[in-house]
Structure formats: structure tokens, C-alpha cells
Amino acid sequence: MRILAIFLCLLAFANVGFGQAAGDTAELNRLLNEFLDGAGRNDVAIHDRFWAEDLIYTRGVGQRIGKEELMRGVRSAPPAKPTDPKTVYTAEDVKIQVYGETAVVAFRLVGKTTDGNKVTVTSHLNTGTFVKRNGRWQAAAWQATPVRKGEDAAKQEVLAAESAFHAAVAAADAKALRDLSHPGFVWTHSTGIQTPLEQFIAAYASGKLKYIKNERKNIEIAVFGDTAAVRGVSPRQVENEGKPSEPFVLHYTMTFVNSNGRWLAVAAHSSRSAN
Secondary structure (H helix, E strand, O other): OHHHHHHHHHHHHHHHHHHHHHHHHHHHHHHHHHHHHHHHOOOHHHHHHHEEEEEEEEOOOOOEEOHHHHHHHHHHOOOOOOOOOEEEEEEEEEEEEEEOOEEEEEEEEEEEEEEOOEEEEEEEEEEEEEEEEOOEEEEEEEEEEEOOOOHHHHHHHHHHHHHHHHHHHHOOOHHHHHHHEEEEEEEEOOOOOEEEHHHHHHHHHOOOEEEEEEOOEEEEEEEEOOEEEEEEEEEEEEEEOOEEOOOEEEEEEEEEEEEOOEEEEEEEEEEEOOO
């Protein structure tokens, strides 16, 4: 009887422990979904609730930050406008393992950004370490790793980004050019003159410089991780302050970097054909 009583007592403790772990798993899953919903709206309060004060966050680009810097970035973001792109985050393949007052939450983060008729999807593998303090779970460590696509898929994305960049130049679309370019973008011309992004945009946005002809051919793309090189030939003719130039051919090279799943133009170099 005594052995049976001990067995029943241990079984009762095991059931309590199992019930507690199941409750914690459900709470962590709820907390994750609440956070992802708020992250799409850049909700400051939800970010502050989710992250522990001693957070160590390792970004997909290899940069490590703490909660103070993360929250500074969240708070400094300008209010969203109705016309701004909208991003919805969801979690797939969620795995939650609870170890008493500590838990590991691993999942695939999928971000779907809608900008007019354009939809962009990014995917990251995220792993968070949570600690339970005073009955409340918070993320104390976080690792985000972008999911790399196959080379052919990456080349198609780079080609689309390069095509969109040239289309924005032809349309003198300043907003699109800023969206498609890294802030440090510089175009180096065949004359040796270097034109930074805002100066490059101003030249076309003013309407003084227009393309009469802007074709692209013989495009070659090479992808090296998060960096890509695009080489091409571009027969062109421009109109400068109403005066058309002689037709000419540019040989150009553009460099793109992958920033959180989006390929941005960071540098370009062009040389006129000798013929």
C-alpha cells in the first residue's frame, strides 16, 4: 500500500508538471502571435512587453543589439501613412520547448509586404530564448537568420530589382528610386564623376534630363550570398534641357545588396562604348 501511495503521489506531481508545461506552451504561442500582429503595426507597447530588459538580439545581418537600441529604432519610426506598404507577419513550423522557467521558441517568420499591386515575401528562421519572471514570459535572447533562396530564384529577384530601378529612372519616380536603393548608393560615370543617390534622383526629378531611348540587353547576373553584380549593355539617347544628345551605348555594372529580403542598388558604374 505504501508503494502504491508513493506511486500515486509521483503520478500526481507529474500530471501537475505536464499541465504547467502545456499551459506555458499555450501562453508562449499566444504571446508570439500577439507580438507578430503588433510588429506589423510597429506597436511600441507590444515590443516593450515582449522583450526583456537584458535582451541580446542577433540580427540576420550579423549585428548584435540590446533592447535599448531596438526600442529606439521602433520609437523613431515615422507614423504609418495610408499609402505606405503594409506588412503582415506570421509564424510557421512553430516549435516550443519548456524547461521550467526557461523556454525555447523556434519558428519560420514569414513577412508579406503589400505595396499597391506588388507583394513581396520574406522568410527568416527565428529562435528565441524566453525566461519567466514574476509569472511573465519575455524574450531574453533572439537569433534571426534569413532563409536563402536558390541561385536561380535569387537571380530572378535581382533582375526584377534592376528592371524596376531603370523603370523608375525613366519615369523620374523619386519615391521608387529611394525605395529601390540603399541610402549610400553612388553612380560612377564614365567621366569619373560620382553621383550620390539624392543628387542622382534630383537630376531626373527636375525634368531637365530625360531619356529618349533607354534599352538594356546582354544582362548577366552573378549572386554571391547577400551581394549581386549585374552587368549589361544599354543603348541610350537623352534629352538635356530640351536638347537631344547623339545616341550612345553604355556598358554598366550595378551592385545590389540583400537587405531583409529586398535587393537594393548600392553602386553602379558605367562606361561609354568606344564605337
